[in-house]
Amino acid sequence: xxxxxxxxxxxxxxxxxxxxxxxxxxxxxxxxxxxxxxxxxxxxxxxxxxxxxxxxxxxxxxxxxxxxxxxxxxxxxxxxxxxxxxxxxxxxxxxxxxxxxxxxxxxxxxxxxxxxxxxxxxxxxxxxxxxxxxxxxxxxxxxxxxxxxxxxxxxxxxxxxxxxxxxxxxxxxxxxxxxxxxxxxxxxxxxxxxxxxxxxxxxxxxxxxxxxxxxxxxxxxxxxxxxxxxxxxxxxxxxxxxxxxxxxxxxxxxxxxxxxxxxxxxxxxxxxxxxxxxxxxxxxxxxxxxxxxxxxxxxxxxxxxxxxxxxxxxxxxxxxxxxxxxxxxxxxxxxxxxxxxxxxxxxxxxxxxxxxxxxxxxxxxxxxxxxxxxxxxxxxxxxxxxxxxxxxxxxxx
Ligand SMILES: *Cc1c(COP(=O)(O)O)cnc(C)c1O
Numbered sequence: 001x002x003x004x005x006x007x008x009x010x011x012x013x014x015x016x017x018x019x020x021x022x023x024x025x026x027x028x029x030x031x032x033x034x035x036x037x038x039x040x041x042x043x044x045x046x047x048x049x050x051x052x053x054x055x056x057x058x059x060x061x062x063x064x065x066x067x068x069x070x071x072x073x074x075x076x077x078x079x080x081x082x083x084x085x086x087x088x089x090x091x092x093x094x095x096x097x098x099x100x101x102x103x104x105x106x107x108x109x110x111x112x113x114x115x116x117x118x119x120x121x122x123x124x125x126x127x128x129x130x131x132x133x134x135x136x137x138x139x140x141x142x143x144x145x146x147x148x149x150x151x152x153x154x155x156x157x158x159x160x161x162x163x164x165x166x167x168x169x170x171x172x173x174x175x176x177x178x179x180x181x182x183x184x185x186x187x188x189x190x191x192x193x194x195x196x197x198x199x200x201x202x203x204x205x206x207x208x209x210x211x212x213x214x215x216x217x218x219x220x221x222x223x224x225x226x227x228x229x230x231x232x233x234x235x236x237x238x239x240x241x242x243x244x245x246x247x248x249x250x251x252x253x254x255x256x257x258x259x260x261x262x263x264x265x266x267x268x269x270x271x272x273x274x275x276x277x278x279x280x281x282x283x284x285x286x287x288x289x290x291x292x293x294x295x296x297x298x299x300x301x302x303x304x305x306x307x308x309x310x311x312x313x314x315x316x317x318x319x320x321x322x323x324x325x326x327x328x329x330x331x332x333x334x335x336x337x338x339x340x341x342x343x344x345x346x347x348x349x350x351x352x353x354x355x356x357x358x359x360x361x362x363x364x365x366x367x368x369x370x371x372x373x374x375x376x377x378x379x380x381x382x383x384x385x386x387x388x389x390x391x392x393x394x395x396x397x
Pocket of ligand 1 (some may be wrong): 066136138162199
């Protein structure tokens, strides 16, 4: 009898009791809008911004309605406009090129390596093509950030980091999101802290911060922020920055504050699960693990491996056989985008040149979430199932 896994790959942990209590307190006041505060009250959103700013070591922090909103807001705040080219990853999720399209700009895709990070040689080759890079740390894989910043600094490229999968991660001890001009994060249910929808943007640049606050829909209430620049900076931007409403509210902020305090221990719990899957899959014939650079501290909230140079129908066979045993693998190489999988050539609103080296890698990427509702033993079982099905299909060749 072969083993079957019964857990749900989309079931996150419940919201902690402390966060539920904080939410009830906000609900009882009726003051959910971030600028609806009583005399002397800072409000949950302003406090959360202060705390997330401190967590990342950023001077300024803005909480917003979603991670995708944070990306679009950052692009606008650094001055990207209609028709502008923006470098970005060929391997990422749809809201990343979508945010570029949302400001009327044009994605210029940069390839992916076998380590699932942006191809820095390709970035170097394309560095004269755009003035902004929207860098996605897709699935938490961190590239050599020192080299990336050297390339971008030399070319005069402003870097915006999409840290939807790297909240809590670091590169050489520096929090992810703090190498570029702006770091953007998501607090959507499938990310590292959960408010259903939500996001952050952090920066040390006072002008970008003030523009972002105005863009997010502050009206002239920006002085209520605790992690924004002083009023003199707003004087320079307030008449020329449109209100593209996308604020966070007190209810979401209230449930995020306790979760932020627990993030580092949650990251340890994710990494314990990640390493059990990794150990269980190591040495599987035909399967390539994605090695992590030891300079990065990642948060292992999902797991990827490669079936490099496998025929499509054999990869599909592995996916079907694992699914029959309860293990949901998402394949980025399928002919059609499914669920959240899509790739640069799926985004037909954006032109792209063929990228054969990246296509080879994308064709072999398999992905699964590791929610914290899985135990370490669950993860060992998942690895045994994947290992046996990959081996079976590989050996039938
Ligand atoms: C989730 C996600 C986003 C967008 O975040 P939302 O909060 O869902 O808008 C951006 N980039 C990546 C890589 C993501 O996974």
